[in-house]
Amino acid sequence: xxxxxxxxxxxxxxxxxxxxxxxxxxxxxxxxxxxxxxxxxxxxxxxxxxxxxxxxxxxxxxxxxxxxxxxxxxxxxxxxxxxxxxxxxxxxxxxxxxxxxxxxxxxxxxxxxxxxxxxxxxxxxxxxxxxxxxxxxxxxxxxxxxxxxxxxxxxxxxxxxxxxxxxxxxxxxxxxxxxxxxxxxxxxxxxxxxxxxxxxxxxxxxxxxxxxxxxxxxxxxxxxxxxxxxxxxxxxxxxxxxxxxxxxxxxxxxxxxxxxxxx
Numbered sequence: 122x123x124x125x126x127x128x129x130x131x132x133x134x135x136x137x138x139x140x141x142x143x144x145x146x147x148x149x150x151x152x153x154x155x156x157x158x159x160x161x162x163x164x165x166x167x168x169x170x171x172x173x174x175x176x177x178x179x180x181x182x183x184x185x186x187x188x189x190x191x192x193x194x195x196x197x198x199x200x201x202x203x204x205x206x207x208x209x210x211x212x213x214x215x216x217x218x219x220x221x222x223x224x225x226x227x228x229x230x231x232x233x234x235x236x237x238x239x240x241x242x243x244x245x246x247x248x249x250x251x252x253x254x255x256x257x258x259x260x261x262x263x264x265x266x267x268x269x270x271x272x273x274x275x276x277x278x279x280x281x282x283x284x285x286x287x288x289x290x291x292x293x294x295x296x297x298x299x300x301x302x303x304x305x306x307x308x309x310x311x312x313x314x315x316x317x318x319x320x321x322x323x324x325x326x327x328x329x330x331x332x333x334x335x336x337x338x339x340x341x342x343x344x345x346x347x348x349x350x351x352x353x354x355x356x357x358x359x360x361x362x363x364x365x366x367x368x369x370x371x372x373x374x375x376x377x378x379x380x381x382x383x384x
Contacts, residue, residue, distance in 0.1 A: 173218045176201070177363065177377065182221040183214055184365070184375035188265035191377045200224065208269055240290045246272050249293025250286075259283065262347050263290065264367060264374045273370060275301065285370055301369060317348060317368045326371045327352035327364035336361070340368060349374055 174182070179201040180191045189207030196202075201216040211230035216223055241249070243261055250258060257277040264273055272288040283301040288294065301316060318326075320338045328335065333354040342348045348368035355361055365374040 173199070174201070174221060177379075179203070179216050179218065179221065180377045181365070181375070183216055183223065184377070186223065186263070187212070187214070187226070188263060188270040188375065190375070204229070240270060241293055243272075246274070246288060246290070246293050250274060250288070253295060256284075260347055262367075262374075264372045266372050271296070271372075273367065273372060275369070299370075317343075318350070318366070318371055320350065322371065323350035323366045323368065324352055326366050326373065327354060330373050331356070331362045331364055331376060333357070333362065342368070 173196075176194050176196070179196075180194060180203065183191065183203060183205060187205055187207060189205050189212075191203050192206050192211075193204040194201055196218060199218050201214075201218050203214045203216065205212045205214050205226075209231070210228050213225075213227045213229050214223060215225040240263075243263070246261060247258065250261075254276065256279065259275040259277050261272060261274045263270055265271075266287070270290045272290050272293075274286045274288055276284050276286065278284060284298050285301055286298045287296045289296055317340070320340070324335045324338055327350075331354050333356045336353040336355045337351075338353070339351045340348065341351060350366040350368055352364045352366060353361060354364060361379040363377045363379065365376075366372070367374055
């Protein structure tokens with residue numbers, strides 16, 4: 122028997138139909154590939170912008186909100202887990218390593234000699250200060266003085282003097298005040314430059330809290346309204362303490378420890 126042959130016209134039609142059926146598959150795969158490249162290009166810059174805080178920066182972020190002493194710090198899965206010792210006890214603090222947000226704080230030990238009190242927030246302190254004076258509030262920060270938290274408020278008076286008030290953190294009442302700079306002698310001229318402690322004076326304040334040998338001193342925060350010195354002190358046992366000193370009042374804001382790693 123003779124084999125039936127397919128006419129040339131039918132062969133061309135089959136080839137064209139096959140080509141049309143394969144074209145949508147390759148076209149769809151190309152679109153997916155382009156989308157993947159675009160997603161990766163967008164994701165990588167976003168990822169690189171999420172900078173993890175150093176241990177020192179994380180400790181300072183906690184101490185600016187909760188005065189005391191960081192006795193231990195561990196970074197795990199993007200969270201710093203710290204132990205904070207304050208006048209009211211020992212606390213476990215969990216801090217986001219990127220945003221510096223305190224996610225949780227739990228008391229581990231209670232100081233039996235400490236009276237249970239609640240610290241007022243900055244906004245609550247501002248409200249209490251407005252009841253006591255109509256002077257302009259320049260800055261307000263929570264610091265530690267002689268082992269106890271206090272608020273330091275800097276106010277600009279009507280005669281252009283600057284006063285620093287020590288404010289009770291539990292009720293917002295003024296405890297004491299001191300003049301930071303004298304008024305200008307020329308009328309209409311404002312003096313907006315506060316007088317800072319010298320590095321030597323700041324180092325003396327730090328050494329009074331942590332005896333040792335000063336390794337480095339750095340002035341920070343001059344543009345934020347809360348200037349402070351970071352004084353690094355080497356101890357005889359090999360540890361290093363970082364003492365934060367208020368650059369205007371000389372108050373000790375915090376003390377952190379950098380223990381040498383054991384071999």
